[in-house]
Structure formats: structure tokens, C-alpha cells
Amino acid sequence: MFHRRDLFWLLLLAITVGLIAAVGFYVAPLAFSAEAAEETPDVVFVPTAHDVVAKMLEVAGVKKDDVVFDLGCGDGRIVATAAKKFGCKGTGFDINPVRIKESLATVEKFNVGHLVSIEKKNIFKVDLSQASVITLYLLPELNGRLIPQLDKMKPGSRIVSHEYRMTDASGSQLTTPDKEIEIISREDNTKHKIYLWTIPLKKVGEKVEKVDPEEKKKG
Ligand SMILES: C[S@@+](CC[C@H](N)C(=O)[O-])C[C@H]1O[C@@H](n2cnc3c(N)ncnc32)[C@H](O)[C@@H]1O
Numbered sequence: 668m669f670h671r672r673d674l675f676w677l678l679l680l681a682i683t684v685g686l687i688a689a690v691g692f693y694v695a696p697l698a699f700s701a702e703a704a705e706e707t708p709d710v711v712f713v714p715t716a717h718d719v720v721a722k723m724l725e726v727a728g729v730k731k732d733d734v735v736f737d738l739g740c741g742d743g744r745i746v747a748t749a750a751k752k753f754g755c756k757g758t759g760f761d762i763n764p765v766r767i768k769e770s771l772a773t774v775e776k777f778n779v780g781h782l783v784s785i786e787k788k789n790i791f792k793v794d795l796s797q798a799s800v801i802t803l804y805l806l807p808e809l810n811g812r813l814i815p816q817l818d819k820m821k822p823g824s825r826i827v828s829h830e831y832r833m834t835d836a837s838g839s840q841l842t843t844p845d846k847e848i849e850i851i852s853r854e855d856n857t858k859h860k861i862y863l864w865t866i867p868l869k870k871v872g873e874k875v876e877k878v879d880p881e882e883k884k885k886g
Contacts, residue, residue: 708762712741715804715829716854719861720748726848726863727800727827729753736760736798738790738805738813743770743783745802750779759785760793795820804829811841817868824866832862843869 715723723745729735733755737745740759747770749757759770770785777783791812795801796819803810803826810833817826833842846863 706762708739709809710739710806712763712766713804714741714744716852716859717744717748718852718854719829719850719859720745721752722848722850723802723827723829723861724749724752726846726861727802727825729755729800731755733799734758734797735800735802736793736795737802738793739803740770740785741766741804743773743785746770746783746785747773747777747779749800750782751777755782757783758798759783760788760790761785762787762789791816799824801826802829803827803831805831807831807834807838808836811835814841814868817864817866820866822866826864826866826868828862828864830860833864833868840871843871845869 724735729749729752731754733749733753735746735749735755735757737743737757737759740746740761743759743766746757746759749755761767761770764787767785767787774780774783774785790805793816795816798820801817801820801824803813805828810828810831814833832840832844834840842864844862844864846861848861848863850859850861851857852859
């Protein structure tokens with residue numbers, strides 16, 4: 668027998684299902700599009716030639732007790748090479764899931780899974796305070812946008828960049844590197860630049876407080 672009470676519960680169920688479906692319909696695409704927007708890489712994948720990687724690690728003076736972060740790790744070759752060569756720890760960050768898969772394969776191939784982790788993350792959201800060496804192969808403006816995060820690293824930490832300095836959107840230099848070297852890669856027979864900075868970064872145009880030694884004596 669079908670009672671009026673059953674009709675009430677049936678109606679209530681239909682309304683609840685309808686409400687859940689409506690919320691899902693409107694909210695899910697928003698969440699999905701926000702995630703999709705975050706997933707877009709700021710620069711495409713171009714790997715650093717292996718001999719340039721070796722030079723970058725040498726210029727940064729990587730040692731066993733270093734923690735190397737590669738921001739935009741591509742196929743993971745920089746962190747995997749650092750761990751293999753120096754026995755140091757490292758983390759590679761990339762936003763592209765294809766690169767994450769490739770990086771994990773490289774870590775396995777180099778047999779450095781006990782030292783290296785790979786994380787799918789936007790580099791502009793990574794806490795860099797635990798790294799002692801940062802490796803970059805991005806673009807000048809992207810390097811410049813990382814400055815607030817780099818400033819949180821411990822004094823003496825090193826940043827090494829393949830090809831590019833740190834600039835603002837108009838191309839103005841934001842920092843002065845400690846070293847700038849050139850290398851001709853045997854892999855592509857092309858000249859490459861490598862820049863090195865040490866924390867604290869030397870900012871271009873930053874006011875240095877000048878203290879008059881005579882005034883200091885008086886005070
Ligand atoms: C030029 S490749 C460098 C790869 C590697 N570091 C190397 O030198 O061989 C830049 C990498 O940065 C990644 N990337 C771009 N924007 C990113 C972002 N906002 N967060 C994380 N990774 C990003 C790209 O997916 C790409 O793999």
C-alpha cells in the first residue's frame with residue numbers, strides 16, 4: 668500500500684538529490700577551472716644539457732650535506748645527478764604531471780630514491796627555507812618573481828641559474844650575481860651562461876646604510 672507519508676519521504680528524497688546535483692553542477696566546474704588554471708606551466712620544458720648540469724652543481728659548490736631544490740625540475744636530471752654525484756638530498760618540483768612521471772623514472776634510473784623526492788607543486792608556493800642550493804632554468808622574470816621566497820633562505824645558501832638572471836617584467840636587473848660563467852656544451856655545441864648568487868641577495872639599487880666612521884667614534 669502506498670501511503671501519503673511515503674509520498675512525503677519520496678518528495679523529500681527527490682528535493683535532496685536535486686539540491687546536491689545543483690550544487691555539484693555549479694561548484695564542481697569552478698573548482699576544476701581553478702585547479703586547471705593553477706596547473707599551467709609558466710615556461711615550457713627544455714632540459715639542461717648534462718655537462719651544463721655538472722657545471723651548475725660545481726659552480727654552486729654542492730656537497731653531501733646540501734639540500735638541493737630544482738624549481739621546475741623537468742625530467743628530474745638536476746636533483747638526480749646531484750644526489751648520485753655528491754650523495755646529497757634533493758627535491759624536484761614541477762607543475763606538469765608528465766614531468767613528474769619522467770622525474771620519478773629518472774630518480775629510479777639513477778637509483779637515488781632514498782635521497783630525492785619529486786613533488787607536483789607550483790614553484791611559487793614552495794617554502795625554500797629548508798634548501799641550501801636552488802637550481803633554476805626558467806626565465807629572467809620568473810627568477811625575479813622568486814626573490815621573496817629566495818630571501819627566506821639561510822645566509823650562505825646558493826642559487827644557480829642556467830642562462831638567465833633575475834629581472835622584473837620590464838627586463839630591469841633586480842640582483843647582482845656573484846659569478847657569471849660561460850660554458851660550451853659538448854651535447855649541443857652551444858654557449859650557455861650560468862649565474863651564481865649567494866644569500867643574502869645583492870639587490871640592484873638597494874640603499875646601503877653608510878656610517879661615517881668619525882660620527883661612529885663620537886657616538
Ligand atoms: C626549462 S624547463 C627546466 C627543466 C629542468 N630544471 C632542467 O634544467 O633540465 C622548466 C620546467 O619548469 C616547469 N614549470 C613551469 N612553470 C612552473 C610552475 N609555476 N611551477 C612548477 N613548475 C613549473 C615546466 O613544466 C618545466 O618542466
